[in-house]
Amino acid sequence: MERLKVGIIGCGMIFDLNILGYLDNDDVEIICLCDRRQRRIKEKITKFNINPDIKIYKDYKDMLDSENIDILEILLPHNLHCDVTLYAAKRKIKGISVQKPMATTISECDKMIKSCKDNNVKLKIFENFTFYPPILRAKQLLKEGIIGELNSFHIKTIEASSGGWNIPKSTLNWRLAPDSCGGGLECGSPFIFDDGYHKFWLALHLIDEKIEKVFAWVDRYNNLDIPAYMMWKYRSPKGSNLNMPHYGTLEFNFSPEMLLPSPYYACDEFISIIGSKGIMWINQATSGGNIMSKSEVFPAIVIFRDGKIETISDMERDWKYGFINSTKHFIEVIKNDGIPLLTGEEGKYCTQFALAALKSSMAGKEICPDEITE
């Protein structure tokens, strides 16, 4: 079978992880790269030993008009996701993978979903935590009922000040601008609308229920949207024998004096899920594989049930595997006419959840994600 032709728009920070699933992969061939900063493209070609003869472009329209691409990766600031997807969808591309959050408004999400449907393009919202090995294992165990019916979800995010990647100013600046980041706050939203998307998604994905209402406090520290505390009630559980109401909470904390050694961002996540028969803890994601993962104190997964404790760590813990697995999954979807994870509809609902939380923090009242339609 002919190799699938891949084009990538945006050669910034996250390129370094999104590229990994395409390297040394016989199913695909990277044929073109685009970034308005040409220097960045050249740096990536050298860094990842990409064929130096591939086509490079400054303008994404030129690239999409000239190349026959099967899979397009969009790794751009949030406000560009919709326009680029709409332009690409009309150009006979088989699959478009757009980094999270899929767009800054719900009307943009709707346009992207419709245009991809009308043009028979598979739209994937790239969310890598779903494919991170400890999360894959946890999801499977929860589905098998290891802790019974799930009734409470908690995720704690800790942002430290040092120990991870050096982030260029240009990568941070567009996140601090309300128009390019989205989310509706006057300070942009590098934490809640951007990074928070993963956490909102895990709350949906691991519990597998939609949200009735959310309430949030999003504070400011040095003009950043942190610390933030949120809580929500899930809709009445489907097929429940216990009829117990289900709740979730999310914390974003910032430790401006903490060193958090990480191969990527100096940030990490800790999840706990309570079920009718037990408790599951998932230790770490973004900084997985670091010194904490090597200690006995932080097994990847801990389960308490029937009065006993079980720990599970026999899996890859480096966060990059979430990216690699996600890309490989999409390649299979394109080869075998499968269903992307996340679909456009899932990506849209997660955006509604995130925007509802942000709106709640501004309005000081509970909001139902279904109310967010613009």
Ligand SMILES: NC(=O)c1ccc[n+]([C@@H]2O[C@H](COP(=O)([O-])OP(=O)(O)OC[C@H]3O[C@@H](n4cnc5c(N)ncnc54)[C@H](O)[C@@H]3O)[C@@H](O)[C@H]2O)c1
């Ligand atoms: N999944 C994750 O964990 C994760 C982590 C970081 C970023 N992201 C997402 O990835 C996307 C990109 O983030 P990033 O951190 O790589 O940002 P970045 O600023 O480092 O990279 C964006 C790149 O796009 C280029 N660019 C901007 N406008 C352009 C245009 N009109 N045409 C061509 N190129 C243009 C910039 O020059 C830059 O190189 C965002 O959606 C972000 O939310 C996801």
